Amino acid sequence: MILNKKLLTLYFSFFSVTLLFAQEKVSDTTKIEQLEEVVVTGQYNPQSIKKSVHNVIVIDREKIDKQAANTLADVLNFNLNLNIIPNAQTGKSTISFFGLDAQYFNIMLDNVQIVSDNGLGNNIDLTQINLDDVERIEIVEGAMGVEYGANSVAGVINIITKKKLDHDWQIQTFIQEETVSDEYEWFDKGRHIQALSIGHRINDTWNAKISANRNDFAGFFNNKKGKNHYFNDGLRGYDWLPKTQFNGKAAINYNSDNFNAFYKFEYFNETLNYYDASVRANIDVQSQTSNPSATDRIFKTNRLINNLNINGHLKTGAVYNATFSYQTQKRDLNQFNYYILTEEKTNETDETYQSSDVFFSKGTINNLSKSDKINYQLGYETRFIKGFDTQASGDVTQQDQTLKQENYAVFGSAEIKLIDKFSIRPGLRYEYNSMFKSQLLASLNARYLLNKGYEIRASIGSSYRTPNFEELYYYLVDSNHDIRGNQNLSPERGFSSFLNLKKRTWFKDISLSNNIKLSYIDLKDKIELAVINPTPLQYQYINIDGYRLWGITSENTIKKDNWTLNLGATYQGISRIMNNEENAKNDYLYALQLNTSATYLVKKWNTAFTLLLKHNGKQENYIAEGSDEQGNSLFKKYTIDAFSWMDASIKKTFFNKKVDFTIGARNIFDVTTVAINGASTSGIHSTNNSSLLLGYGRSYYFKLLYNLNF
Structure with a gap:
């Protein structure tokens, strides 16, 4: 609590200073505004952040490089309203966004949702998204259902890749x-990454690029003894499983005055090793020897992405954009009995237990109006998804449950400039889904540019989340359990509203930015596992409750000379509305997040010093701890202790930007586990967990990069 008060005092002191500067006379900003970043997510055409109708958060290449970030999981952890959720035993890291898990927002690559083990765009393992050829990452908060359809309840994350080359040959390793x-x-031991990319500008219109990246994470022992330990004392294996990833990419780009085409191929492979802690002695009484063994597993993921984008201008001035994508991802399991001393394998089995095949196409056309006051966009989107997940569907085999889903959508919106500084964008989307009822989604966005650098943005919109494999098909029935999925589930319906006030000020050599956001998210028909029969006790996934979130966020930046300072805070309240539970707790539970970063550039040394800090305040939630005689769940409150992340780095450039050397430390506060208080329960969801594994402690790194351009 003392730490929270100190951080809040620091935050409000910084906020007061920036507001004080903001009252000063604004200098000429024409030159500065020309340098504003161009964004594309949710826009008709690429345009500056100031002209964007959405509030877009940008993580540029410079920020990625300063953190030596190799995957999406490396770079997102310091953003407000985002939390990385790692799983040491599956090797996956997903995101919580506005308190909602990774099923409620889309992750995209150049405006195309990325395939995952059991879907498209959501619930993606962030450690599998490589950042080598990424130009920037754009984050849009709030329902984006009109633009991107299902599972865009909390927002979208769009990864924009580099498409143009500045030199005839660009080689980077x-x-x-x-x-x-x-x-x-x-x-x-440790983490070892190697990468190589080669780009060639063939002529003024054609360029091509190939790249490869290998990321070897050797696991985290944390007092465990690894693969070769043969005593049955629970110490065999790793706390964080070792895995090796390989990313191969190839792209070709055609760029002319009125027509552009970009094709990208990506291959991803991951091998993750699981070593069972339970060791069998296998004693041979006659020879008085033993040959200990364990049941080990190797998980292999293979993903292929083929994306083609074409865009251009018609003679009428209209702008068209069309994307076609075929993606596939499979997760294979190789299970065997491993004899530890002799390194032999027996009883080996192979199966593909997760698979997704997706064809995606999206097209838009805009600039159809000759008027300066109105522009509108029309578009279509199709998705064909086929896949299965035997892990999520319990005892049901892939032959019994292969999901086939077809989506057809048409959408349109109009950007209307009521006056020079005030514009609105209403939008509608009709979406047909072969498994669920058709959806009609709507949104309204507005932007008002006031005097003295003030900008106001407001948005309201709707989206929905489709049920996942586990919710549809899970089946576990034996003498102690009766837990089932439900193929009659309805999609969850989401609504959000955001209000954003931004103030930009330039005073002499100081640049200030203050941003305040109010957010509200309302989910209905939320899917939960509930008691449907008290005797005998039966559980099933049903649409039973809702979810509400409100929050206030403040982000502030001050730049002066070679200094850049950022400080932000968000305060959220979350309520779970359990409509059919007599004993449900519907109170709002509150949580605080603070973040800050500082960068200092020493120009004569070509060196940048960066410090990143994020504080996650104590979090509260309710958990079911059994049922009363009528089968209604009983709830109790539990808390997750506060914790903080801190990273620091030094990046130096040598030999006219040909060589970059970066050293740094991650997780300086040495966070591994965070205490959970009051979570012990009884019944079907019984848990005795007293801690949550979040990290593998303080780590150090160096990165050496070489650029050859000619």
Whole structure:
């Protein structure tokens, strides 16, 4: 609590200083505004952030490089309203966005949702998204259902890749070495990354690029003994499972005055190793020897992405954009009995237990009006998804449940300039889904540019979330359990509203930016596992409740000379509305997040110093702890202790930007587990967890990058 008060005092002191500067006379900003970043997510045409009708958060290439970020999980953890949720035993890291898990927003690559183990765009493992060829990351908060359809309840994250080359030949290679906590060896411990990319500008209109990246995470022992430990004492294996990833990419780009075409192919492979802690002695009484063994598993993920985008201008001035994508992802399981001393395998089985095949197409046309006051966009979108997830569907096999889903959508919106500084954008989307009822989604966005650098943006919109494999098909029935999915589930319906006030000020050599956001999200028909029969006790996934969130966020930036300082805070209240539970707790539970970053550039040394800090305040939630005689769940409150992340880095450039050297530390506060208080329960959801594993401790890294351009 003392830490929270100190951080709040620091925050409001900084906020007061920036407001004080903001009262000063604004200098000529024409030159500065020309340097504003151009964004594309949710826009008709690429345009500056100031002209964007949406509030877009941008993580540019410079920020990615300063953090030596290799995957999406490396770079997002310091953003407000976002929390990375790692799972040490599956090797996956997903996101909580406005308190909602990774099923409620879309992750896209150049405006195309990325395939996952059991879907498209959502519930994606962030450690599988490589950032080598990324130009910037754009985050839009709030329902984006009109633009992007299902599962865009909380917002979208759009990864924009580099498409143009500045030189005839661009060759880049780097190595990156990291410790995992205090564990490091050249091969068997730590994290080891190598990458190479080659780009060639063939002529003024054609360029091509190929790249490869290998990321070897050797696991985190954390007092466990690894693969070769053969005693049955629970110490065999790893706390965080080791895995190796390979990313290969190829792209070709055609760019002329009125027509552009971009094709990208991406291959991803991941091998994750699981070593069972339970060891069988296998004692041979006659020879008085033993040959200990364990049931080990190797998980392999393979993903292929083929994206083609064409866009251009018609003679009438209209702008068209069409995207076609075929993606596939499979997760295979190789299970076997491993004899630890002799390194032999027996009883080996192979199966594909997660698979997704997707064809996606989206097209838009805008600038159809000759008027300066109105512009409108018309578009279509189609998705064909086929897949299965035997892990999520319990005892049901892939032959029994292969999901086939077809989506057809048409949408349109109009951007109307009521006056020079005030514009609105209403939008509608009709979406047919072969598995669920058709959806009509709507949105209204507005932007008002006031005097003295003030900008106001407001948005309201709707989206929905489709049920996942587990909710539809889960089946576990035995003498102690009766838990089932429900193929009659309805999609969850989401509504959000956001209000954003931004103030920009330039005073002499100081640039200030203050941003305040109010957010509200309302979910109805939320899917939960509930008691449907008290005797005998039966559980099933049903649409039973809702979810409400309101929050206020403030983000502030001050730039002076070589300094850039950022400080932000968000305060959220979340309520779970359990409509059919007599004993449900519907109170709002509140949580605080603070973040800050500082960068100092020493120009004569070509060196940048960066510090990043994020504080996550104590979080509260309710958990079911059994049922009363009528089958109604009983609830109790539990809390997750506050914790903070801090990273620091130094990046130096040598030899006219040909060589970059970056050193740094991650998780400086050495966070591994965070205490959970009051979560012990009884019944079908019984848990005795007293801690949540969030990290593998303080780690250090260096990255050496070489650029050859000619």
